[in-house]
Amino acid sequence: MSKLKIEDLTLLFGHEKEKALTLLKQGKTKAEIFKETGCTVAVKNASFSIKQGEFFVIMGLSGSGKSSLLRCLNRLIEPTSGSVILNKVNITNLDDKGLQKVRRKEMAMVFQNFGLLPHRSVIENVAFGLELQEIPEKERLEKAKSVIDLVGLQGYENQHTASLSGGMQQRVGLARALANDPEILLMDEAFSALDPLIRKQMQDELIDLQEKMHKTIVFITHDLDEAIQLGDRIAIMKDGEIVQIGTPEDILTNPATDYVSSFVEKVDRKSIITAGSLMFDKPTVAIYLKDGIEGTLRKMRTSGLTTLPAVSIDKHFLGFVYLRDVLEIKAQGEKTIKNAIIKDVPVAYADTTVEQMLPFIAENGRVVPVIDKDTHKLIGVVAQTSLLIETTGINWDHGTESPIDKIHKEII
Amino acid sequence: MIHIGDYIEQFINWLTLNFAPFFDAVKVVVESIVNSVEWVLMFPPFYVIIILVAFLAWKRTGWGIMLFTLAGLSLIWGMGYWAETMATLALILSSAFIALLLGIPLGIWAAKNELAGKMIRPMLDLMQTMPAFVYLIPAVLFFGLGKVPGAFATVIFSMPPAVRLTTLGLRQVPKDIVEATRSFGASSRQLLFKVELPLALPTILAGVNQTIMMALSMVVISAMIAAGGLGEVVLKGITQLKIGLGFEGGIAVVILAIILDRITQSFGLKTSAKA
Ligand SMILES: Nc1ncnc2c1ncn2[C@@H]1O[C@H](COP(=O)(O)OP(=O)(O)OP(=O)(O)O)[C@@H](O)[C@H]1O
Ligand SMILES: [Mg+2]
Numbered sequence: 087m088s089k090l091k092i093e094d095l096t097l098l099f100g101h102e103k104e105k106a107l108t109l110l111k112q113g114k115t116k117a118e119i120f121k122e123t124g125c126t127v128a129v130k131n132a133s134f135s136i137k138q139g140e141f142f143v144i145m146g147l148s149g150s151g152k153s154s155l156l157r158c159l160n161r162l163i164e165p166t167s168g169s170v171i172l173n174k175v176n177i178t179n180l181d182d183k184g185l186q187k188v189r190r191k192e193m194a195m196v197f198q199n200f201g202l203l204p205h206r207s208v209i210e211n212v213a214f215g216l217e218l219q220e221i222p223e224k225e226r227l228e229k230a231k232s233v234i235d236l237v238g239l240q241g242y243e244n245q246h247t248a249s250l251s252g253g254m255q256q257r258v259g260l261a262r263a264l265a266n267d268p269e270i271l272l273m274d275e276a277f278s279a280l281d282p283l284i285r286k287q288m289q290d291e292l293i294d295l296q297e298k299m300h301k302t303i304v305f306i307t308h309d310l311d312e313a314i315q316l317g318d319r320i321a322i323m324k325d326g327e328i329v330q331i332g333t334p335e336d337i338l339t340n341p342a343t344d345y346v347s348s349f350v351e352k353v354d355r356k357s358i359i360t361a362g363s364l365m366f367d368k369p370t371v372a373i374y375l376k377d378g379i380e381g382t383l384r385k386m387r388t389s390g391l392t393t394l395p396a397v398s399i400d401k402h403f404l405g406f407v408y409l410r411d412v413l414e415i416k417a418q419g420e421k422t423i424k425n426a427i428i429k430d431v432p433v434a435y436a437d438t439t440v441e442q443m444l445p446f447i448a449e450n451g452r453v454v455p456v457i458d459k460d461t462h463k464l465i466g467v468v469a470q471t472s473l474l475i476e477t478t479g480i481n482w483d484h485g486t487e488s489p490i491d492k493i494h495k496e497i498i
Numbered sequence: 499m500i501h502i503g504d505y506i507e508q509f510i511n512w513l514t515l516n517f518a519p520f521f522d523a524v525k526v527v528v529e530s531i532v533n534s535v536e537w538v539l540m541f542p543p544f545y546v547i548i549i550l551v552a553f554l555a556w557k558r559t560g561w562g563i564m565l566f567t568l569a570g571l572s573l574i575w576g577m578g579y580w581a582e583t584m585a586t587l588a589l590i591l592s593s594a595f596i597a598l599l600l601g602i603p604l605g606i607w608a609a610k611n612e613l614a615g616k617m618i619r620p621m622l623d624l625m626q627t628m629p630a631f632v633y634l635i636p637a638v639l640f641f642g643l644g645k646v647p648g649a650f651a652t653v654i655f656s657m658p659p660a661v662r663l664t665t666l667g668l669r670q671v672p673k674d675i676v677e678a679t680r681s682f683g684a685s686s687r688q689l690l691f692k693v694e695l696p697l698a699l700p701t702i703l704a705g706v707n708q709t710i711m712m713a714l715s716m717v718v719i720s721a722m723i724a725a726g727g728l729g730e731v732v733l734k735g736i737t738q739l740k741i742g743l744g745f746e747g748g749i750a751v752v753i754l755a756i757i758l759d760r761i762t763q764s765f766g767l768k769t770s771a772k773a
Contacts, residue, residue, distance in 0.1 A: 162681055189683030201678025205696045215682040217692070266682070 605664025
């Protein structure tokens with residue numbers, strides 16, 4: 087179910103918005119429009135929808151319009167055109183009261199610089215949203231207390247926020263948002279101001295919390311590692327435009343543009359790429375009780391492979407057969423490949439990461455079988471070369487020139 | 499020749515003529531405020547007031563100012579200017595109170611509304627640079643002689659810092675805090691009272707302090723239109739060339755100024771230290 091739907095949303099900063107909109111329709115770029123009208127195109131025709139319970143990350147370089155887009159969702163900034171639809175209600179049409187209600191009950195926000203009230207204690211900050219809703223003091227403090235426990239701020243209730251470390255302050259920020267029990271959490275670079283270690287810890291805690299809460303989260307970051315770790319899906323923005331939306335793996339394996347690949351190159355792919363995306367799904371296999379010894383040898387000959395995965399007729403993975411062993415049992419006069427099957431081999435599942443498969447490389451000359459978790463049927467194999475490419479991070483496909491190409495260019 | 503003076507005179511006359519009932523009402527209200535404050539200050543025996551003020555000074559600042567208060571106020575009493583000092587104090591406190599009552603909302607308005615801000619600013623400049631004596635003329639025309647026109651001139655002269663520092667304080671509230679507050683669905687009222695004013699408070703209190711000090715600086719001038727108090731003592735010293743009398747009045751004003759300044763300043767400091 088789509089929780090939040092953004093339709094053709096555009097945001098311009100500047101005076102000649104009408105003219106800039108027309109130019110935008112004509113397909114002019116951000117730079118051209120700025121030159122002609124002085125308007126900044128902060129967000130350009132953004133359309134996407136976010137599912138209930140989804141962790142949606144918006145990523146992009148500084149100035150790409152992430153914060154602007156996020157602020158259009160709760161109308162801290164009024165979008166120039168387009169609509170934001172929350173649970174079938176068009177937020178862009180709401181009056182002040184309606185908007186207030188959405189902000190109080192349905193969307194709460196966490197900020198990069200925390201935005202806490204320095205004249206109030208931790209618990210008063212956490213209860214602030216409830217106070218704005220005019221909920222009686224006793225009730226709101228109780229609620230605040232329970233959220234404080236949830237985010238690990240016990241014992242800090244009566245401290246002034248200014249005396250807390252960054253990580254603790256952001257816990258207050260998060261608790262303040264959660265105290266409202268919103269359906270949607272908007273987080274603008276919530277962890278960007280924190281030290282790497284604290285940041286990692288907060289990310290992990292947010293993931294744990296999300297497993298319990300199942301909120302719909304829109305999270306902004308300029309860090310792809312963070313996006314990949316947190317996001318169910320990632321939208322990548324450039325110059326106000328969304329250039330790609332997809333799961334972390336989609337983005338890593340099929341970057342839509344050079345811009346996206348330039349991000350992707352910097353990522354530690356080992357822990358993200360899975361067997362499922364690397365595998366070759368129609369491998370040549372020796373089918374036990376069907377191919378027999380002659381059939382197996384023929385397959386080896388035509389494919390040029392000396393090792394084949396062996397499967398049962400209904401595709402259950404049985405092990406590997408080696409040319410040497412098959413020839414040997416043939417000489418012994420066996421009919422089936424049964425005695426040639428080596429079953430003591432490691433297997434991967436579709437979601438096994440490259441990092442986890444690394445130890446398998448040690449054993450030479452073999453593909454890694456990928457089997458279904460439940461049925462144990464063979465669904466594909468991963469070639470060792472793919473594994474090696476992923477681990478060394480060298481991927482000549484995306485723009486970089488291979489050294490051999492270079493040598494060829496220079497010499498031949 | 500351009501006779502701006504003529505126009506202003508006509509305008510003031512027109513005001514006096516057409517708004518007489520209004521000015522009368524204002525006069526009654528202001529007079530009763532000043533008189534009640536004066537009554538409160540004069541009703542208890544002098545030592546009670548001295549002890550109370552000294553206690554407040556000790557609470558807010560410490561021993562030094564407390565001792566100064568004890569000594570200073572006792573000296574005033576000893577010189578025989580207790581009644582005049584209390585009259586002056588009543589006039590200053592009432593005027594400052596009215597100036598704040600008008601000035602702080604004006605300051606809020608100027609901070610919230612760009613157009614209002616643009617219009618109020620030159621008016622404040624005018625009010626502050628115009629020689630304070632000039633206010634005496636319309637004051638007398640509107641209210642006759644006495645404490646009320648004195649308070650009127652004092653209010654006009656001392657209001658600008660209250661307006662200015664309120665506006666400044668509100669403008670200085672960090673944008674990200676305002677944004678966070680709005681994101682949680684605060685109404686403009688809630689934003690103002692729960693966030694902006696509390697955060698601007700140290701600056702606003704600095705404005706309060708300045709307003710009181712400006713009001714004090716009007717003591718002698720307002721005595722020219724028979725507002726009474728210590729100003730009258732100093733004025734007598736000047737007009738009758740009684741140097742001793744002039745200085746005695748002057749010393750009493752200075753003592754009052756130091757006590758008021760330190761005590762009101764402490765409020766601003768304490769709040770900003772807390773925040
Ligand atoms: N109030 C504003 N007035 C004019 N231009 C603005 C305003 N706010 C943002 N912009 C412009 O809009 C564009 C998008 O800015 P935005 O802050 O949304 O980017 P961002 O992706 O959040 O960047 P960062 O990572 O630095 O936070 C930028 O070109 C910025 O200069
Ligand atoms: Mg930003």
